[in-house]
Structures are given as C-alpha cells and as structure tokens.
Amino acid sequence: MKNELDVDAKPVIDKEQSMLVQKKMIADHFTKLTQAKDLGKKVVYTFVPGNLTELMLSFDTLPVLPEINALQSGMRKMSGEYIAEAERHGHSEDVCTYVKCDIGMMLKGNIGPTGQKIPDPDLLLLSYTGCFTFLKWFELLRDRYPNCPVAMLHVPYQGEGEYTPEMVKYVVEQLQKEIIPKFEKVTGNDFNEDALKRLLANSAIAEEDLVWVLEAAKNPISPIDAYFGGVYYIGPIFTSFRGTESAIEYYKQLRQEVQARIDAGLGPITPDGPMEEQKFRLVVEGPPNWTSFREFWKMFYDEGAVVVASTYTKVGGVYDRGFRHDPDKPLETMAEYCLGCYTNLNLPDRVKMMADYVKDYNADGFLMNSVKSCNSFSSGQLVMLREVEKLTGRAGGFIETDLVDPRYFSASNVKNRLESYFQMLAQKKAGPLESAEEVTA
Amino acid sequence: MITTNEAGGTLAELPRLVEKCEAVCLDFDFKTVSDWKEKNPGKKAFGFLPTYVPRELIHAAGMLPVGVLGADDSLEIVRGDACFQSYICHLPRSVVELGMTGRLDCLSGMMFPSTCDVIRNLSGIWKLQFPEKVSLYFDAPQNFDMQIGGVFYRRVLEEIWEALLKVSGVAATNEDILASIKLYNENRRLTSVIYDMRSARPWVAPASEVYILMRAGMQLPVEEHNAILTRYIELIEDEVTAGSRRELDNARVVVSGSFCEQPPLTLVRTLERSGCYVVEDDYMMVTRWLGSEVPSDGDGMHNLVQAYMDYKGESPAKFVPDGQKKGTELIGRVRSTGGEGVLFAAPSFCDPALLDQPMLQEALDKEGISYTAFKYSENTGQMQPIRERAGTFADTIKLWGDA
Numbered sequence: 001m002k003n004e005l006d007v008d009a010k011p012v013i014d015k016e017q018s019m020l021v022q023k024k025m026i027a028d029h030f031t032k033l034t035q036a037k038d039l040g041k042k043v044v045y046t047f048v049p050g051n052l053t054e055l056m057l058s059f060d061t062l063p064v065l066p067e068i069n070a071l072q073s074g075m076r077k078m079s080g081e082y083i084a085e086a087e088r089h090g091h092s093e094d095v096c097t098y099v100k101c102d103i104g105m106m107l108k109g110n111i112g113p114t115g116q117k118i119p120d121p122d123l124l125l126l127s128y129t130g131c132f133t134f135l136k137w138f139e140l141l142r143d144r145y146p147n148c149p150v151a152m153l154h155v156p157y158q159g160e161g162e163y164t165p166e167m168v169k170y171v172v173e174q175l176q177k178e179i180i181p182k183f184e185k186v187t188g189n190d191f192n193e194d195a196l197k198r199l200l201a202n203s204a205i206a207e208e209d210l211v212w213v214l215e216a217a218k219n220p221i222s223p224i225d226a227y228f229g230g231v232y233y234i235g236p237i238f239t240s241f242r243g244t245e246s247a248i249e250y251y252k253q254l255r256q257e258v259q260a261r262i263d264a265g266l267g268p269i270t271p272d273g274p275m276e277e278q279k280f281r282l283v284v285e286g287p288p289n290w291t292s293f294r295e296f297w298k299m300f301y302d303e304g305a306v307v308v309a310s311t312y313t314k315v316g317g318v319y320d321r322g323f324r325h326d327p328d329k330p331l332e333t334m335a336e337y338c339l340g341c342y343t344n345l346n347l348p349d350r351v352k353m354m355a356d357y358v359k360d361y362n363a364d365g366f367l368m369n370s371v372k373s374c375n376s377f378s379s380g381q382l383v384m385l386r387e388v389e390k391l392t393g394r395a396g397g398f399i400e401t402d403l404v405d406p407r408y409f410s411a412s413n414v415k416n417r418l419e420s421y422f423q424m425l426a427q428k429k430a431g432p433l434e435s436a437e438e439v440t441a
Numbered sequence: 442m443i444t445t446n447e448a449g450g451t452l453a454e455l456p457r458l459v460e461k462c463e464a465v466c467l468d469f470d471f472k473t474v475s476d477w478k479e480k481n482p483g484k485k486a487f488g489f490l491p492t493y494v495p496r497e498l499i500h501a502a503g504m505l506p507v508g509v510l511g512a513d514d515s516l517e518i519v520r521g522d523a524c525f526q527s528y529i530c531h532l533p534r535s536v537v538e539l540g541m542t543g544r545l546d547c548l549s550g551m552m553f554p555s556t557c558d559v560i561r562n563l564s565g566i567w568k569l570q571f572p573e574k575v576s577l578y579f580d581a582p583q584n585f586d587m588q589i590g591g592v593f594y595r596r597v598l599e600e601i602w603e604a605l606l607k608v609s610g611v612a613a614t615n616e617d618i619l620a621s622i623k624l625y626n627e628n629r630r631l632t633s634v635i636y637d638m639r640s641a642r643p644w645v646a647p648a649s650e651v652y653i654l655m656r657a658g659m660q661l662p663v664e665e666h667n668a669i670l671t672r673y674i675e676l677i678e679d680e681v682t683a684g685s686r687r688e689l690d691n692a693r694v695v696v697s698g699s700f701c702e703q704p705p706l707t708l709v710r711t712l713e714r715s716g717c718y719v720v721e722d723d724y725m726m727v728t729r730w731l732g733s734e735v736p737s738d739g740d741g742m743h744n745l746v747q748a749y750m751d752y753k754g755e756s757p758a759k760f761v762p763d764g765q766k767k768g769t770e771l772i773g774r775v776r777s778t779g780g781e782g783v784l785f786a787a788p789s790f791c792d793p794a795l796l797d798q799p800m801l802q803e804a805l806d807k808e809g810i811s812y813t814a815f816k817y818s819e820n821t822g823q824m825q826p827i828r829e830r831a832g833t834f835a836d837t838i839k840l841w842g843d844a
Contacts, residue, residue, distance in 0.1 A: 090802060092787075092795040094528070094816070099796065128583060128760070132558045135583065135760045136796035139767055143800050150763045152583065154590070157555065159564055159578025170582075170593035177589055346578070347565025372528045375558040375792060379533070383524050383566050400526060 016269050018254040022235050025250065029240050030114040036062055042122040042187050045141065048316045050129025050155050050338035054199035054243040058192055059183045063240040064118055070101040072113035074290030074404035082108065083405055096133045097373040097405040099140065106144060121148050123186045129155040130343030131376040151182040155338040161349050163339040171335035197327040199243030204324040209251035210237055211319045216258050217308040218361055223261035225268040227284045227307035228297040238316030270301045279304030280425050283357045285311045285384065286369040286377050289401035292409045299415050303422045309357035311350065314342035343376045351384050355391040365425050367397040372408050395428060397421035455676040459650050462669065466656035469512045469539065473660040474547045477505055485609055488545060489552040490560050491701040492758045493730040494579050495745050498602050500663060501621040503611035507548060508659025508727065511535040514705040514820040524566065530790040531818040532702035533563045540571060549608050550575030556701055556758045557793050575608050577601060583760045587750050595746050618741030624663045626735055631670035632728045638677055640720040640778035644688045646677050648719035649710045655725050692835035695780040696722040697771055697801065698787035698794040700756055704817050711824045712784065716835035720778040726756055757793035768804025775810055781838045784831060785814035811838065
C-alpha cells in the first residue's frame with residue numbers, strides 16, 4: 001500500500017503495456033551493445049532521419065543513434081552536465097545541443113542511458129538527411145575515432161518540393177558503390193539482398209500499424225497524444241528495430257491498446273493517468289523539450305489540450321503520406337525513404353503538411369515549439385506560422401524551448417504563453433465576440 | 442594634391458578606385474544593379490547567397506549575377522526580425538529585409554546554395570514570401586566521386602541552367618558557358634594575384650581594401666570587375682615602387698570562419714587598426730572556389746562539374762571526405778601566407794563555422810599555431826571588445842611568437 005506520508009516517494013506513473021515492451025526492447029539492445037565486442041558484432045553509429053536500419057541489420061550490425069542518446073540524457077537530467085563539459089572543451093554556446101550533449105557524454109566515458117558504456121563505433125554511417133549539422137557532428141566523431149571509417153550518404157534536399165528520379169538514382173548509387181562496400185569491408189560479410197528484403201517487408205507491416213495508430217487521433221475523442229505519446233510510438237520504428245519481428249509485435253500490441261481505448265471512449269494515457277476532458281485539439285510543429293518532458297506535457301493535459309498530429313513524429317519517415325518500404329526494390333525504397341523524411345521537405349511543403357493536419361484532424365489550433373538547437377526545424381517557423389494561419393483560419397501559438405539544454409527551458413514563460421494561447425482558443429471556440437460597439441450599447 | 446610617380450600612375454587614383462568600390466559594396470539599394478539594367482535594356486539580374494554558386498551559368502544565361510551578402514550594419518531590420526527567432530544568425534534577417542523593402546526588386550530570382558540549414562530554409566521562405574520571383578535551391582554534392590557525385594551534380598547544373606534560361610529568355614549555348622568560364626577564370630586569377638600581393642605586402646594592399654574590392658565584385662559585372670582588379674594591381678605595383686605606404690610592426694594573421702555572413706566593413710578595418718595584418722581570409726569564397734583555371738574548351742558544363750569535384754579547398758559548408766584531415770588546408774594557408782596566427786571570426790549562431798572551430802583549433806594546436814576567437818554579426822556596432830581581443834592577440838604574437 002502506498003504510504004501517503006512518504007513525500008519522497010516517486011509518483012506512480014501509469015504506463016501502457018506497449019511502453020514496458022519498448023523499454024525491454026531498448027534494454028536488450030543496450031545489453032547487446034555492451035557485449036558487442038565479445039559477440040563479434042560490429043557497431044554502427046548513425047542518425048534517425050534517413051536511417052538505414054534494415055541495411056545495418058542485414059549486415060548483423062548494432063546501431064547506435066547519438067540523437068537518441070542525447071535525448072535520453074536530457075530525460076535523465078544528465079544533458080546539462082554533458083553540454084557544460086563540451087563547452088569546456090571549446091564548443092560554442094550557440095550550436096546544436098544534441099551535438100554537445102553527445103560529445104560531452106563521450107568525454108565523460110560514453111555511458112549510455114542504461115548506465116552501461118556504449119562501445120566505440122566500427123563504422124560511422126553518416127546519412128546526411130535534412131540536417132546540415134549531421135555533417136559537422138560526424139566530422140567531430142571522426143576526430144574522436146580517427147581509425148573509424150565514415151560511410152557518407154548524401155541525401156539531396158527537396159528544394160523544389162519533390163524528389164526526382166535523378167535524386168533517387170544518386171542515393172542508390174551511393175548505396176551501391178560507397179555504403180554497401182564499406183559495410184562489407186567492416187563486417188567481412190557479403191551484402192545479402194534476400195535478408196534485406198525480408199527486413200524491408202517486416203518494416204512495411206510495422207509501418208502500416210504505426211500509421212493506423214497515428215490516424216486514430218482523428219477520432220472525436222483522440223485515444224492518443226500524437227506528440228508527447230507519439231514520441232514513444234515512433235521509438236522502435238525510428239531507431240534500431242525497424243524491420244525486426246519485435247517491432248512488428250510492438251506495433252501490433254500498441255494498435256490493440258489504442259483500439260481498446262477507442263472502444264472504451266478513452267483518451268490517451270498521461271503520466272498522471274488517463275486524460276479525461278479534451279478541450280483543445282492541437283497540431284504541433286517541432287521537436288519536444290526533453291529535459292522537462294513531463295512538466296512540459298503536463299502543461300498541455302492540465303489544460304485539456306491533446307495533440308492530434310505532430311510533425312516531429314515524421315522526422316524518421318512520413319508514413320502517413322503513404323510511403324511504405326517496398327521489399328521488391330530494396331535500394332530504391334531506402335533512397336525514397338531517406339529523401340522523404342520530414343526535415344528534408346521544403347518549407348512550403350511543411351506548411352502544407354501542417355495545414356492538412358489541421359483540417360484532417362479537425363484541430364482547434366496549432367503550436368510551434370521552436371527549439372534553439374535545431375536550425376533545420378526552427379529557421380522559418382515564424383513564417384510557417386503565418387502561412388498555416390492563412391491557409392486554415394486557425395490560430396497558431398509560438399513557444400521557445402530547447403532539445404536538451406536545460407538552460408533554455410523556462411517553465412514559467414512557456415506555461416504563461418500556453419495558458420494565454422489556450423484562453424484565446426477557448427474564446428474562439430465560444431464563438432465570435434460581440435463587437436465593441438454592441439458591448440458599449 | 443595628386444602625386445605622379447615614376448610608373449606614370451597617380452597615387453590619388455588608388456583611393457578613388459577603392460572609394461568607388463566601397464560605394465558599390467555598401468550600396469544596399471542595389472542601384473549598381475538597376476543602373477546596369479538601364480544600360481542593358483531587356484537584361485535581367487539574378488541574385489545568389491553564399492557560399493558557392495556557379496556564377497558562370499548565370500552570366501552565360503545573359504544575366505548579371507548579384508551576390509546578396511546581407512546589409513552590413515547599414516540597414517534597420519524590422520520585417521526580417523519578424524521572420525527569425527533570436528538564435529538564428531543575422532544574414533537571413535537582412536536578406537528578408539532587403540527583399541521585403543523592395544530593394545531586391547531588381548532581381549528576377551535568387552539562388553540559395555546548400556550552405557547550411559538556415560540558407561536552405563530561406564529558399565523556402567523566398568518561395569512563400571515572393572511567389573512571383575524564381576527561387577532556386579542549389580544542392581551541391583557532398584560526394585566527390587566523379588562517377589557518383591559528379592553525375593548528380595551535372596544534373597543539378599542542367600536543371601539550374603534550364604531554369605536560368607527560362608528566366609532570362611536567352612537561347613544561350615555551350616559557347617556562352619565557355620566564354621563565361623574564361624571571364625571568371627580571369628576573375629579568379631586576378632583575385633589570386635591580389636591575395637598574393639596582400640600576403641607579401643599587407644601594408645601596401647591592406648585587407649580592408651582587398652575586402653572592398655572583392656565585395657564590389659558581388660554587384661558589378663565581371664567584365665568591369667576584372668578591369669578594376671587589373672587596375673588595382675597596377676596601382677599597387679606603383680605603390681610598391683613609390684613606397685608611400687609604410688610597413689608597421691603588425692602581426693600577420695589568417696581570418697577563418699567568416700565564409701558566409703560577412704563582418705561589417707568597420708570590423709575588417711578594426712582588425713587592421715588593432716595591429717593585425719590579415720594575410721589570408723575566407724570572406725566571399727565564391728570568388729576563389731574552383732581554384733584558378735577551369736578548362737574553357739569542350740563541354741563547359743562538364744568542366745564546371747570536374748572543377749567542383751577536383752577542388753580541394755575546405756569550407757565549413759563542405760564535408761571533409763574520409764582520408765583527409767580537417768584543418769590541413771587551414772594550416773597550409775597559414776604556412777603559405779606566412780601567417781603567425783589565426784583569428785577565428787565566426788558569425789553568432791553559425792553552426793557550420795562554430796562546429797568546425799574545435800576541430801580546427803585542435804589541428805592548429807598540434808602545429809603550434811596560435812589562435813584566438815570572437816563572434817560577430819554583420820551589424821555588430823561595438824568594436825572596442827574586438828579591437829582589444831585582436832590587439833592583445835597581435836601583441837602576444839609579437840612579444841612571444843618566437844618563444
């Protein structure tokens with residue numbers, strides 16, 4: 001029985017079964033990483049957007065994702081110390097805090113989120129997709145691991161709002177002539193196209209269930225929060241598990257849980273239990289703040305705001321626009337996947353996506369969470385805000401935080417802004433205000 | 442008073458030439474461009490942002506390439522600030538301000554190279570804010586294998602070429618591309634000569650003059666710019682003979698990190714006043730990219746592709762391929778210009794330059810090359826802290842450089 005007087009006791013947090021499953025998947029993965037050298041497995045560092053997980057798994061390598069390590073460090077309140085360590089080593093206070101958190105973590109022994117040391121990379125797979133900083137990040141890592149080869153995949157940007165056959169060809173050629181040969185050299189294994197196809201087929205199954213889950217937010221009572229909950233839902237498919245049987249199982253289970261909530265007319269599960277009243281349906285642009293994740297989320301559900309769609313949950317693939325990995329054209333499908341990731345879309349297309357979400361998900365408004373660290377996301381968001389307002393007629397809100405630098409999360413400022421925004425939405429929902437003349441009369 | 446020297450030139454011509462160029466490089470109403478258009482009825486101008494774009498193609502398409510490098514500290518930014526959060530660098534603010542105040546109406550389009558995420562996203566802002574203008578994203582490859590990146594790059598150039606011809610309405614051919622390559626080869630050659638003169642005698646060809654000359658080339662037609670550079674070289678040679686510019690006991694420094702957003706002209710001058718001879722820099726790399734000589738016969742497009750692939754210069758906007766060591770080129774530039782130290786001068790919030798810095802500093806440490814660092818914005822007004830920092834650095838080099 002819970003001791004009501006035990007003020008130090010941690011709050012009981014409701015967790016969905018799928019969250020526990022995911023936690024175990026991650027723990028198992030990190031255990032494998034710590035044993036990688038003993039097991040003779042090669043370790044590949046890479047990024048989330050445009051990740052080539054199926055290819056990595058087809059070579060039986062173990063992925064490490066520095067952004068995920070950074071966000072986990074943020075959630076574990078370690079990132080501030082890591083960032084300070086990187087700044088002590090000459091990194092500017094102005095630059096991406098994911099990078100500094102990662103570098104700081106390495107300087108302090110490279111201890112991962114489970115408390116175990118992350119092994120050194122055997123290959124740095126630089127998938128340069130939608131974020132210029134990735135180039136610099138892996139140049140920095142190469143400096144730390146001078147004997148580790150870098151496989152560099154340049155993914156062209158959709159500057160004109162689409163990807164062309166020439167872009168696909170360029171990426172495929174890099175896969176054939178640069179990436180796969182480096183994997184073969186590092187692992188000592190030949191490229192196994194059949195294994196890759198099997199993994200890609202698995203990916204498509206999981207992707208189907210993920211899209212179903214995300215689109216469940218179209219229900220009048222949304223059974224999910226597509227931002228704060230969404231970041232958990234995308235976890236396996238955006239990281240080391242896409243293409244695996246365990247990812248298929250995870251999404252199957254998640255889908256069942258969401259279906260059960262729809263059947264019961266329930267909203268999403270928050271850290272404080274099931275969300276009850278849903279006053280505001282929102283679309284959110286930009287990554288969340290990780291250092292005060294729960295506090296940030298609470299600011300929403302305390303006000304009855306549920307996020308029905310978010311762009312951040314598309315950084316590792318825009319599956320809800322119809323993309324599925326296609327095992328019949330393994331290299332082309334990986335190229336198309338990389339080219340289509342959210343941060344690789346140009347600004348007009350990002351505006352269109354948000355406006356579509358506002359309409360398709362019947363949102364009351366939309367919110368930009370502008371993070372200091374990420375120019376790829378943030379630069380241009382103020383223009384996007386006005387454009388989405390023009391297209392939808394819905395009011396936009398704007399807040400500023402950071403990814404993992406706790407110095408840039410000002411809870412009171414964010415809360416004030418959100419409360420003002422929600423008040424405005426409430427007034428708009430209540431109907432048009434009487435004109436000043438009528439009030440005076 | 443006009444002094445005639447032995448070489449027959451007039452010493453007073455040099456300041457006049459520099460003054461003329463300064464007026465061009467601080468012309469943020471782009472009158473230079475409007476005047477050119479008036480003199481060339483029916484012709485169009487096309488803008489570009491840093492770092493590198495193939496100016497030869499814009500020129501060959503019959504248009505005036507115009508570098509839009511911001512607005513120094515001369516422009517009050519109102520509308521530009523409404524588009525960007527406080528932690529975004531200053532360049533896009535002034536570019537948007539220039540656009541929204543109609544100053545860039547003289548341009549029929551803009552080319553945004555793949556320099557960083559901010560310039561990349563600015564290409565989208567342009568599409569949204571100026572739908573009547575052409576906005577081209579120029580995605581240069583980061584794969585430098587001719588058979589892979591080269592093939593892709595060829596296609597990028599072909600698409601850009603088609604778009605440019607559509608804007609200009611000119612039916613240009615390969616011969617036009619080759620002719621433009623020749624002109625820009627000459628421009629790169631003259632630039633190289635001037636940079637060499639400056640590193641040899643920075644008191645005769647000071648950094649601020651060289652900067653002004655190069656920046657004027659962002660608005661002037663290449664033919665006119667070549668003539669100016671040629672004349673400047675002649676006048677500097679006259680100055681060497683006359684010996685009227687006195688050498689000071691300054692420290693020879695290399696400036697690194699100013700590859701995109703430009704420092705205000707006052708800052709360039711402040712560095713000299715603080716006791717530094719800037720013998721090398723990375724301002725306006727578009728003037729020096731591709732090296733000196735691009736073949737000007739055969740297939741012009743192919744020549745541009747090959748030159749891009751072969752160019753080994755480092756830039757914060759360019760991935761250093763496997764097998765090359767970051768900082769090697771900077772060290773080479775320090776050595777070849779007789780630099781005694783490096784001034785890292787990067788714009789605030791510039792991810793590419795600031796993320797490069799720790800790697801470059803580590804490389805310099807290994808070579809025993811001293812350095813210092815500061816940040817600026819194009820509208821930085823307070824020069825005293827920078828003067829003190831650069832001055833202290835220069836003093837340190839002079840006092841303990843050989844220790």
